[in-house]
Amino acid sequence: MNPEVFVFNSKLDGDFLRSIYEDDKEHAEMVFEKFLKTIRVQMNEIEESYTGGDTEIFRRQIHKLKPVLSFVGLTGLTNKAAIIEDKCKEAAATNYLKDLYIGFKNELTEMIPVIEDDLIKLKA
Amino acid sequence: MKLTSIIVDDEPISRSFLERYCEKIGSVTVAGSFPDSETALQFLQKNEIDVLFLDVEMPGDSGFQLLDKLVVMPKVILTTSKTEYAYDAFQYNVTDYLKKPFSYVRFQESVSKAFESLDDKKDAVKVDKKEDVFIKSDGKLTRLNYEDILYIESVGDYVKYCTPDKKYITHSTLKAVEEKMNNQQFMKVHRSFIVNLRKISNIQEYTLLIGSSLIPISKLLKTEVMGRLNLAV
Numbered sequence: 001m002n003p004e005v006f007v008f009n010s011k012l013d014g015d016f017l018r019s020i021y022e023d024d025k026e027h028a029e030m031v032f033e034k035f036l037k038t039i040r041v042q043m044n045e046i047e048e049s050y051t052g053g054d055t056e057i058f059r060r061q062i063h064k065l066k067p068v069l070s071f072v073g074l075t076g077l078t079n080k081a082a083i084i085e086d087k088c089k090e091a092a093a094t095n096y097l098k099d100l101y102i103g104f105k106n107e108l109t110e111m112i113p114v115i116e117d118d119l120i121k122l123k124a
Numbered sequence: 125m126k127l128t129s130i131i132v133d134d135e136p137i138s139r140s141f142l143e144r145y146c147e148k149i150g151s152v153t154v155a156g157s158f159p160d161s162e163t164a165l166q167f168l169q170k171n172e173i174d175v176l177f178l179d180v181e182m183p184g185d186s187g188f189q190l191l192d193k194l195v196v197m198p199k200v201i202l203t204t205s206k207t208e209y210a211y212d213a214f215q216y217n218v219t220d221y222l223k224k225p226f227s228y229v230r231f232q233e234s235v236s237k238a239f240e241s242l243d244d245k246k247d248a249v250k251v252d253k254k255e256d257v258f259i260k261s262d263g264k265l266t267r268l269n270y271e272d273i274l275y276i277e278s279v280g281d282y283v284k285y286c287t288p289d290k291k292y293i294t295h296s297t298l299k300a301v302e303e304k305m306n307n308q309q310f311m312k313v314h315r316s317f318i319v320n321l322r323k324i325s326n327i328q329e330y331t332l333l334i335g336s337s338l339i340p341i342s343k344l345l346k347t348e349v350m351g352r353l354n355l356a357v
Contacts, residue, residue: 038136064135
């Protein structure tokens with residue numbers, strides 16, 4: 001995956017993606033595909049744990065997703081996940097993290113089509 | 125030379141990421157990929173590996189809890205998205221700490237570290253290539269393979285070589301045995317005992333278990349014993 005040949009969507013962290021995939025386009029394609037296959041299920045699980053109210057269960061779900069977001073270039077969302085994870089330790093219940101979580105969830109939802117587009121380009 | 129490794133991480137994409145990196149680097153074979161500590165432990169009880177790529181936070185036992193259960197420690201490369209485990213990592217004497225997500229270059233550095241630390245160990249082993257010993261017992265000289273010796277116990281003016289099948293008593297001292305069997309595999313753990321480190325099943329406080337024998341560990345030697353097994357005290 002020569003960076004001169006493949007250019008990731010500018011909404012994704014291209015520098016970071018190049019550092020992890022280098023010239024391995026097939027690897028990037030495989031990870032983007034796996035991410036898209038599982039992300040909705042993971043988001044549902046996170047939503048359920050948020051609704052359940054237990055901050056520790058919610059924190060674990062966020063923690064699990066956190067590095068995966070960077071694997072598809074969503075490094076900003078990895079940082080936001082880290083903030084939510086930290087705040088979980090102080091919050092009495094998940095609804096204290098409502099603004100952070102809703103912002104995170106909306107941004108992630110908006111980015112899914114971007115990743116879908118790049119997967120199509122990676123496969124081309 | 126290739127390193128044999130396993131990957132332990134509850135997150136499937138993280139596992140496949142490492143598998144791909146190992147394939148790409150070419151010098152690391154992945155013998156198994158496990159979603160939790162429990163299944164990894166089952167594998168490690170039956171198989172020997174060089175490198176353990178280990179996540180910390182997982183459902184069930186954490187990565188550190190898995191390390192607590194290992195008697196013989198491979199080189200450990202922690203793969204976690206948190207930096208707050210650095211102190212524990214130091215305590216467990218891990219080879220490297222990869223903060224997820226990490227680049228391929230960073231992964232290469234980590235594998236190099238594992239090779240370097242294994243080379244150190246290999247150099248130490250090269251000093252003592254001897255793998256058996258002749259002992260005079262019952263009026264004859266008997267060859268005992270190091271691998272068959274569980275432990276050696278001092279009994280007055282005699283020493284007792286214990287193997288799974290038989291005990292051989294010979295006129296000697298533990299000090300003489302220690303000098304004769306200058307081997308990485310053996311270690312004096314108490315004034316009356318030299319043990320085969322590879323035969324230890326478990327350690328509890330100041331006692332270790334080999335076969336069905338409980339062997340005391342001297343308080344003065346405990347740190348050294350744990351160090352030889354790559355375990356933190």
